[in-house]
Amino acid sequence: MxxxxxxxxxxxxxxxxxxxxxxxxxxxxxxxxxxxxxxxxxxxxxxxxxxxxxxxxxxxxxxxxxxxxxxxxxxxxxxxxxxxxxxxxxxxxxxxxxxxxxxxxxxxxxxxxxxxxxxxxxxxxGDGAVPPAGDPFALPELTERGAGEVVFPCDLDCTLHAALENSLDVPHTAFLHRGLFRGGEPTEIVAVRDEVPGGVEVQYLGEPIGFGPVRRRPGSGLTFDHWDRFFLPSIAQIEYRVPGWLRIVNTILHLPLSPFRTRAWFVVRFWTRAPASVVRPVVLARGRQILRQDARILAAQNENVRRFGGERYASTELDLIGNAIWLLLRRAVQAERDGGPAATPGQAEEPALSHTSVTFTV
Amino acid sequence: MxxxxxxxxxxxxxxxxxxxxxxxxxxxxxxxxxxxxxxxxxxxxxxxxxxxxxxxxxxxxxxxxxxxxxxxxxxxxxxxxxxxxxxxxxxxxxxxxxxxxxxxxxxxxxxxxxxxxxxxxxxxxGDGAVPPAGDPFALPELTERGAGEVVFPCDLDCTLHAALENSLDVPHTAFLHRGLFRGGEPTEIVAVRDEVPGGVEVQYLGEPIGFGPVRRRPGSGLTFDHWDRFFLPSIAQIEYRVPGWLRIVNTILHLPLSPFRTRAWFVVRFWTRAPASVVRPVVLARGRQILRQDARILAAQNENVRRFGGERYASTELDLIGNAIWLLLRRAVQAERDGGPAATPGQAEEPALSHTSVTFTV
Amino acid sequence: MxxxxxxxxxxxxxxxxxxxxxxxxxxxxxxxxxxxxxxxxxxxxxxxxxxxxxxxxxxxxxxxxxxxxxxxxxxxxxxxxxxxxxxxxxxxxxxxxxxxxxxxxxxxxxxxxxxxxxxxxxxxxGDGAVPPAGDPFALPELTERGAGEVVFPCDLDCTLHAALENSLDVPHTAFLHRGLFRGGEPTEIVAVRDEVPGGVEVQYLGEPIGFGPVRRRPGSGLTFDHWDRFFLPSIAQIEYRVPGWLRIVNTILHLPLSPFRTRAWFVVRFWTRAPASVVRPVVLARGRQILRQDARILAAQNENVRRFGGERYASTELDLIGNAIWLLLRRAVQAERDGGPAATPGQAEEPALSHTSVTFTV
The missing domain is CATH 2.102.10.10 (Rieske [2Fe-2S] iron-sulphur domain)
Incomplete structure (x- = not known):
């Protein structure tokens, strides 16, 4: 890619x-x-x-x-x-x-x-011939009183990489999910990307509060704390916070069933001022609606890549998470081939993930 | 072939x-x-x-x-x-x-x-890398008063070549379409094939008038004027005329969707002594009936070629149009490979289409 | 294998x-x-x-x-x-x-x-280019008065070899067909394998009488005479006899439709003391029930071999018929390649089928 x-x-x-x-x-x-x-x-x-x-x-x-x-x-x-x-x-x-x-x-x-x-x-x-090392990815604990959880699975007709990029990509939400979230008045936000242990994190600064039918008020000055994260080998995580009001962590666990079919479990843990029993059905309904749209475009993308006999990607600076995921996946595969521990930036042939900051509108 | x-x-x-x-x-x-x-x-x-x-x-x-x-x-x-x-x-x-x-x-x-x-x-x-030259094939204008048109599309499970040959092949009609047209008393007719600009034409001489349930009267001396034509890259045309009584031009435009799937539009323009509103439903019903039979045998032929892992054709002098179409298609492809203009007979390695005359019974 | x-x-x-x-x-x-x-x-x-x-x-x-x-x-x-x-x-x-x-x-x-x-x-x-030699396999004649016949066909999603082995394999019956036959009190029996003209035969000694709901009585001393046979190229035969009481010969004729799809005709000829009209529906119902179970596991085995990209077999001394069938099939193919008559043991590179005797429990 x-x-x-x-x-x-x-x-x-x-x-x-x-x-x-x-x-x-x-x-x-x-x-x-x-x-x-x-x-x-x-x-x-x-x-x-x-x-x-x-x-x-x-x-x-x-x-x-x-x-x-x-x-x-x-x-x-x-x-x-x-x-x-x-x-x-x-x-x-x-x-x-x-x-x-x-x-x-x-x-x-x-x-x-x-x-x-x-x-x-x-x-x-993943490797029957090599004894395991380390632990599986640990899901975040929401210790706030009244926190809730929703889990829903989905099989996607796409590569692991395409599923990961889709779940963490912000720009597509304003188009594909128009009306569900984002897509209103354009606002400038800043995305800051940094490598973190075992993955990469993008923090979004300045995103005005708003979700779906609740209109954003760009001038109000109220903003989300928002992070998107990828952890090797197959974990995507989206976190929203408004201190004192809400915290939502959507951790998406992926299983590559085959090169072009990926199973995903969306584990949404949340806390809001409203009771979990009220929030849960909203999260579930909204989540499934968004997922249906994503599943459809991912399957179409996947099928198109196959009928063209391969992919051809043209990225801009907005694609700061998808390209980072691909680099980390490739680096991990390369490290296994070399037989040593996962290569760290500077040692691998792959370029390191630099600290990057991008301004864009959503 | x-x-x-x-x-x-x-x-x-x-x-x-x-x-x-x-x-x-x-x-x-x-x-x-x-x-x-x-x-x-x-x-x-x-x-x-x-x-x-x-x-x-x-x-x-x-x-x-x-x-x-x-x-x-x-x-x-x-x-x-x-x-x-x-x-x-x-x-x-x-x-x-x-x-x-x-x-x-x-x-x-x-x-x-x-x-x-x-x-x-x-x-x-057809070629995104080369600017277009010339014009698309022009459909014939029937200027007679009261002329009508019927267009119907059909997707065929076969190669472009098989679709073209099928639509212009006369001998099969007496078998596959027995009862719909031809297949009655055998009559000798003469087919004369000549290369024409951008294609090939076969004229049929001596075919007694008759169509479907209307019995032919071989002895009456009344005959159709009948031409079958192929124009590069994908046009078949069948024309029947009885001066003063009728003219029917069925132009079949083909789009090769894939090597083994071909879309065809049957554009039937006609003039008869009867009003177009009377003729149109008859043409449409009869055309679709014939087309169903052709589509079925073409799909079976195609599937058979694929399960045998390739084709094996044995032609006689009756197959004077199918072989000509194949030669012209191949010559056109060869000319593009050579980078020059479409080769003309005598220059190409492919043999020229000779003037040919065949007597056969229908 | x-x-x-x-x-x-x-x-x-x-x-x-x-x-x-x-x-x-x-x-x-x-x-x-x-x-x-x-x-x-x-x-x-x-x-x-x-x-x-x-x-x-x-x-x-x-x-x-x-x-x-x-x-x-x-x-x-x-x-x-x-x-x-x-x-x-x-x-x-x-x-x-x-x-x-x-x-x-x-x-x-x-x-x-x-x-x-x-x-x-x-x-x-099987070979259009070589004139036939010999006769097709001859079905056994049951000349006893009151003998009957049932024939039922089945298409199996598996190789010819897997179908042959399955039909002649005894150990699986106690598991896959538990309750239909065998699978009760374990009894020791002896299987004796010998090469016979054009095939291989296994005789089972000491199998106590019993079938499905009819409980076996190991101590009674009453035993079946039981033979399983394979004849080139595609015939399996199972024969049960209790002199004076019953004789059942199930001859299974196989047609390899493709490498992984095999048509089988079960030709069951039987004689018992009961009238054929009473026995026939029982044989048919029981046969189809067993066959459904076999067809399901064979299809699963076949699909699994394909998704693993090939087979990997580990045999024990209990697999004395399947391995013999494979050896005879391979020897027959080899003989045709060599252009001579079917190789006989000692001449072929394939090892000869030795006289073998195995004790096992059913």
């Missing part, structure tokens, strides 16, 4: 040695669950101890998807075809019918991936 | 430096319209002056299809995603949100194609 | 110089019938003498599928597009409209395949 874009290129990057969200904890019950992580089929299940586990979704015996199986009373995952059983680490524990010999054998194991449950999500480590 | 046909070959040819019909003028209103020209996505729209324009259907910014956008009050096409605006030549005129700098920049332009409106159609020049 | 399996490999083999079932004799009436033999489109029809014939399903003239045509009163197959006619050997006999010259010409012929009708099926020789 960049101003010199060419056909035949796609902004697809998949840093493996990271935690990815794969489903909500509440969705993983006794029934095995299939999911793909950048086209790698995985089966999620809870073992005898109730612990979430992730194996490659293929029985080593005859390739049947293990996700069609069931969890045996011994806590093993049992294949539906011949009944082979695998423990949470993917080790073969039973080959029904055999009267001699050990069930366990390396060729009979289903490769596993490390898992972690945190913040109500099942996270899977 | 030819008697020595092989698998792995497809009769797909696309001469670019020609005018192609893309939609009817009446179909192009204030709403942008998507179309493909041999897989190249184009957006058609009317600019501030009401002039039909054609741009590559991809916003240079983030690849969204411009056809999802709208025409701004300034006559520019506005992208639905971030609101970038393009004039009729594809030049970028506005990047909303920017407070400094010119919107115009070569990397931000959407490549355009020349357009022309003529005979109620919007024609697009 | 084997213990050292890799991704990127598929157990697809197609020995050509064999007879394949293509449809039931009763299904081939006056209407031409399309079928594919490992992706080769064929048209089946009955010629003037009522003899079943098979031609490549493509008119040599313009590639229309001959299966859309009709059988002319002269017994030739007539193409629906231009009416070219072909006799049972595929020779062109008529080109309607031509007034001179012979219709027959090598380039105008539709290549034919040898056919044979036997046991109520139309068999087609």
């Amino acid at each position: 960049g101003d010199d874009g060419d056909s035949g290129r796609y902004s697809v990057a998949f840093p493996r040695r990271w935690w990815y969200p794969t489903c909500r904890s509440s969705e993983l019950t006794r029934r095995p669950r299939a999911v793909t992580l950048m086209d790698l089929p995985l089966v999620l299940f809870r073992d005898g101890g109730g612990r979430a586990r992730a194996l490659t979704d293929r029985c080593p015996h005859r390739n049947a998807p293990l996700s069609l199986g069931t969890v045996h009373t011994d806590g093993c995952l049992e294949c539906a075809y011949h009944g082979w059983r695998f423990d949470g680490d993917g080790r073969c524990r039973a080959v029904p019918g055999r009267t001699t010999g050990d069930a366990a054998a390396p060729a009979r194991d289903a490769p596993g991936h490390a898992t972690r449950e945190q913040d109500g999500f099942v996270w899977v480590w | 030819g008697d020595d046909g092989d698998s792995g070959r497809y009769s797909v040819a696309f001469p670019r430096r020609w005018w192609y019909p893309t939609c009817r003028s009446s179909e192009l209103t204030r709403r942008p319209r998507a179309v493909t020209l041999m897989d190249l996505p184009l957006v058609l729209f009317r600019d501030g002056g009401g002039r039909a324009r054609a741009l590559t259907d991809r916003c240079p910014h983030r690849n969204a299809p411009l056809s999802l956008g709208t025409v701004h009050t300034d006559g520019c096409l506005e992208c639905a995603y971030h609101g970038w605006r393009f004039d009729g030549d594809g030049r970028c005129r506005a990047v909303p949100g920017r407070t400094t700098g010119d919107a115009a920049a070569p990397a931000r332009d959407a490549p355009g194609h020349a357009t022309r409106e003529q005979d109620g159609f919007v024609w697009v020049w | 084997g213990d050292d399996g890799d991704s990127g490999r598929y157990s697809v083999a197609f020995p050509r110089r064999w007879w394949y079932p293509t449809c039931r004799s009763s299904e081939l009436t006056r209407r031409p019938r399309a079928v594919t033999l490992m992706d080769l489109p064929l048209v089946l029809f009955r010629d003037g003498g009522g003899r079943a014939r098979a031609l490549t399903d493509r008119c040599p003239h313009r590639n229309a599928p001959l299966s859309l045509g009709t059988v002319h009163t002269d017994g030739c197959l007539e193409c629906a597009y231009h009416g070219w006619r072909f006799d049972g050997d595929g020779r062109c006999r008529a080109v309607p409209g031509r007034t001179t010259g012979d219709a027959a010409a090598p380039a105008r012929d539709a290549p034919g395949h040898a056919t044979r009708e036997q046991d109520g099926f139309v068999w087609v020789w």
